[in-house]
Amino acid sequence: xxxxxxxxxxxxxxxxxxxxxxxxxxxxxxxxxxxxxxxxxxxxxxxxxxxxxxxxxxxxxxxxxxxxxxxxxxxxxxxxxxxxxxxxxxxxxxxxxxxxxxxxxxxxxxxxxxxxxxxxxxxxxxxxxxxxxxx
Numbered sequence: 001x002x003x004x005x006x007x008x009x010x011x012x013x014x015x016x017x018x019x020x021x022x023x024x025x026x027x028x029x030x031x032x033x034x035x036x037x038x039x040x041x042x043x044x045x046x047x048x049x050x051x052x053x054x055x056x057x058x059x060x061x062x063x064x065x066x067x068x069x070x071x072x073x074x075x076x077x078x079x080x081x082x083x084x085x086x087x088x089x090x091x092x093x094x095x096x097x098x099x100x101x102x103x104x105x106x107x108x109x110x111x112x113x114x115x116x117x118x119x120x121x122x123x124x125x126x127x128x129x130x131x132x133x134x135x
Contacts, residue, residue: 001072005030005079030076031084034098035065039088066102073106074113 008028033039033053037060043051044058057065076083090096 001030002075005075005081009079028076028079028081029084030072030079030081031086032069032072032102033086034090034095034102035062035069036095036098037062040065066105069102070105070109073102074109077106077110 005028011024012026012028014024033043035057040058040060040062043053044060047053054068057068059065073083075081085099090099
């Protein structure tokens with residue numbers, strides 16, 4: 001998924017010609033299934049033709065399925081992809097609350113990842129300063 005999103009993003013932003021416009025005008029979309037017990041059971045025993053879900057997603061552990069979806073949402077956000085929620089989709093308030101929770105979790109993971117990156121940058125700056133002072 002990551003490499004395909006990278007390829008599409010690069011294609012989308014590939015500047016060609018004098019007007020600096022990309023010759024490709026498209027929106028990247030990424031789809032998710034809501035990780036519910038009902039959907040997982042249905043896809044495990046009667047999967048839709050052409051749909052592949054990994055064994056971890058189909059294990060029945062909702063926490064694992066949720067983490068997979070959150071990671072997908074993170075990748076989609078990083079590549080500017082619009083999100084499509086696959087059928088059966090959002091049919092009631094409970095489903096909408098699940099969508100909100102998944103998006104909040106994605107934002108939390110992204111902010112944590114950014115914080116780790118900032119901490120790594122600070123560490124490297126301190127390490128570089130220390131190395132220079134030892135010379």
